[in-house]
Amino acid sequence: xxxPTRTVHLEVNGxxxxxxxxxxxxxxxxxxxxxxxxxxxxxxxxxxCGACTVWLDGEPVRSCLLLAVQADGHxxxxxxxxxxxxxxxPVQQAFWDNHGLQCGxxxxxxxxxxxAFLRENPQPSREEIREALAGHLCRCTGYHxxxxxxxxxxxxxxxRT
Amino acid sequence: xxxxxxxxHDPTSVEExxxxxxxxxxxxxxxxxxxxxxxxxxLRLARPSRLVDINRLxxxxxxxxxxxxxxxxxxxxQRRVERDAGVRRFVPLLAEAIRYVGHPQIRNRGTVCxxxxxxxxxxELPAVAVALGALMVARNRFGLREIPAEEFFTxxxxxxxxxxxxxxxxxxxxxPTGWGWAFLEVSNRHGDYALCAVAAGxxxxxxxxREARLAYAGVGPVPVRLREAELALVQEERLEEAxxxxxxxxxxxxxxxxxxxxSSAFRRHLAAVLTVxxxxxxxxxxxxxxxxx
Numbered sequence: 191x192x193x194p195t196r197t198v199h200l201e202v203n204g205x206x207x208x209x210x211x212x213x214x215x216x217x218x219x220x221x222x223x224x225x226x227x228x229x230x231x232x233x234x235x236x237x238x239c240g241a242c243t244v245w246l247d248g249e250p251v252r253s254c255l256l257l258a259v260q261a262d263g264h265x266x267x268x269x270x271x272x273x274x275x276x277x278x279x280p281v282q283q284a285f286w287d288n289h290g291l292q293c294g295x296x297x298x299x300x301x302x303x304x305x306a307f308l309r310e311n312p313q314p315s316r317e318e319i320r321e322a323l324a325g326h327l328c329r330c331t332g333y334h335x336x337x338x339x340x341x342x343x344x345x346x347x348x349x350r351t
Numbered sequence: 352x353x354x355x356x357x358x359x360h361d362p363t364s365v366e367e368x369x370x371x372x373x374x375x376x377x378x379x380x381x382x383x384x385x386x387x388x389x390x391x392x393x394l395r396l397a398r399p400s401r402l403v404d405i406n407r408l409x410x411x412x413x414x415x416x417x418x419x420x421x422x423x424x425x426x427x428x429q430r431r432v433e434r435d436a437g438v439r440r441f442v443p444l445l446a447e448a449i450r451y452v453g454h455p456q457i458r459n460r461g462t463v464c465x466x467x468x469x470x471x472x473x474x475e476l477p478a479v480a481v482a483l484g485a486l487m488v489a490r491n492r493f494g495l496r497e498i499p500a501e502e503f504f505t506x507x508x509x510x511x512x513x514x515x516x517x518x519x520x521x522x523x524x525x526x527p528t529g530w531g532w533a534f535l536e537v538s539n540r541h542g543d544y545a546l547c548a549v550a551a552g553x554x555x556x557x558x559x560x561r562e563a564r565l566a567y568a569g570v571g572p573v574p575v576r577l578r579e580a581e582l583a584l585v586q587e588e589r590l591e592e593a594x595x596x597x598x599x600x601x602x603x604x605x606x607x608x609x610x611x612x613x614s615s616a617f618r619r620h621l622a623a624v625l626t627v628x629x630x631x632x633x634x635x636x637x638x639x640x641x642x643x644x
Contacts, residue, residue: 194358213359215352216393235353236390237457249430249459255389256460259359260406303456324541325454 198262202227203271211258218242218253221268229269229298233327240326243299244268250306269298272305280350281305281343290339292330300326304340312348316341354392361404365411368517369492371403376514379403383425383465386457411519416441420486421523429458429466442523443636444483444532444550448475451534454542467503468518470510470573473544475536477504478574480521482550482566488520489513497522504573529554529561531637533629536568537621539612545569546613547621551629553584555637560584560593563630570607570622577604580626590634594627601626 197210202225209224218235221227221244233239235254242253245267253266273279278286281304291297300323307314307322314322319340320333328336362368372379380399382388383406391397405411411424414431421442423432429449432438439446452458452466452475466476467487480487480500487498489512503511512518526532536548545568552564563584567575580600587593607618 193356196359212352214354214356214392216354216389219352235393237386240454240456243456246459250456251460252386252456254353254393255385257354257359257385257389257404259361260385260404307455321541322455325456 196259196262198259200258200261201265203267204265209258213257213259215258216254217244217256217258217261217266220258221253221266227268227270231295231298233295238327239296239299240303241296241299243302243326245302245306248306250303267302269301272301279305280346281308281339284343284346285336285339288335288339288342290331290336296326296328300328300336304343308340308344308347313344314340353395354389355395355398357392357399358401359404360401361407363407363409365408365490365517365519366492368403368405368408369490369515371401372517373492373515375401375403379514381405381468381517383468384428384461385465386453386461387465387469387471405517414438416525419525421445421525423463423521423523425462425464425517425519427463429453429461429463430455432463433458441525442483443526444534444552445476445479445523447532448479448534448548448550451475451536451538451542451545451548457542464518464521467521468510468512470504470506470508471544472504472507472571472573473546473569475534475545475548475568478548478550478566478568479534480523481574481576482552482564483523484564485524486522487511487518488522489516490519491515491517495519500574501576507572526552527554529556529637531555531633531635531639533632533636535625535629535632537625547607547618547625549622549625549629551626551633553630553633553637555634558590558638559588560590560630560634565597565601565626565630567605567622570605570618575605577601579604584630590631594630597630598623598627 231241233241237255244253379401382402382404412426413424485500487503532552536545548568550566553560554562563581583596583600601623609615
């Protein structure tokens with residue numbers, strides 16, 4: 191079968207893109223290969239590990255479980271939109287300060303989940319934080335420092351407002 | 352690219368979607384939230400030659416209370432049901448169970464009808480549908496039919512849906528006065544499929560159970576409703592005796608298969624323990640006027 195393609199319009203991190211893509215290409219692959227936004231990581235490609243989490247219209251989703259053509263007309267936000275190396279997002283700074291990452295592979299997905307989670311639940315309990323992180327696999331940290339980083343980030347965001 | 356090659360359609364009307372299914376059944380697969388289908392495509396365990404994406408069917412994006420029913424259209428995401436205060440009042444069992452479905456990132460995309468149509472016997476929503484006596488509304492280009500939940504699930508990942516049919520709506524009955532409900536689950540990690548989950552409902556009068564519903568996920572090829580155990584709850588006047596009897600019936604009546612996640616004996620043990628806990632919680636909630644703490 192010839193490779194079916196389609197032209198789509200995506201807004202990624204506030205910038206409009208028009209791309210002609212194979213219909214079977216996942217959003218994760220398009221972000222990385224076509225838009226060179228390699229902050230979004232690809233781990234399991236079956237929706238388990240959470241490394242590829244991005245926002246679709248502001249809500250966290252697995253970009254490996256979304257065809258890029260399905261994002262046609264929608265807005266996508268990736269970890270590149272959170273902060274810069276010079277000026278980290280408060281959640282990124284909290285991860286840095288609390289050693290909430292080691293190899294960093296899982297971190298972009300976790301950041302996208304945590305920023306959205308704290309927006310909805312600004313003062314979560316430790317139990318709620320653990321539940322919010324359940325959709326992410328980290329093989330380095332043992333999660334303790336990630337949970338501490340999220341607690342710290344919550345304090346920073348609340349005291350900022 | 353991980354998924355195999357397929358033709359892709361994203362119709363904007365239900366009629367167009369049904370024509371596509373009729374023309375291309377059985378090679379065409381419906382793509383809703385994609386949280387089960389995309390992993391199958393990425394692993395190439397499924398190789399449909401055509402996908403009919405229903406995400407642009409705005410007409411199926413409704414969540415309404417209509418008479419005694421909660422009507423959930425095929426485009427409604429699980430997260431919307433989870434966040435809806437009306438659902439918590441109207442169908443508290445559904446509201447409680449939906450938090451066990453995957454993770455927020457999955458529920459932001461996954462649909463209620465998609466989970467039902469996928470018919471995974473370890474999934475939460477099919478067990479809820481069976482416990483409540485929900486109706487599945489299937490449509491093809493010739494018309495509609497309603498399928499009771501207990502007839503809908505026919506085997507692992509198999510349902511009564513025909514290849515040219517779309518599950519356009521799931522209808523959940525409103526919880527009647529006097530009933531209390533509880534959903535409990537044990538899984539290896541929060542968000543994993545259930546090793547065993549129990550959906551329990553009881554109607555309580557003068558502290559005694561008058562009617563009961565019990566349905567299970569993870570312990571059979573389809574969601575299991577256990578009528579003998581329901582009867583055991585009703586036959587004993589005193590709660591503690593009823594709970595002892597229902598645990599006995601759950602152990603006797605369920606025959607789960609073992610796998611790498613849990614042995615058959617462990618699953619049966621879980622079922623008995625969860626049955627008692629869920630029935631007690633449902634009883635407490637029924638006495639509190641059906642409200643969840």
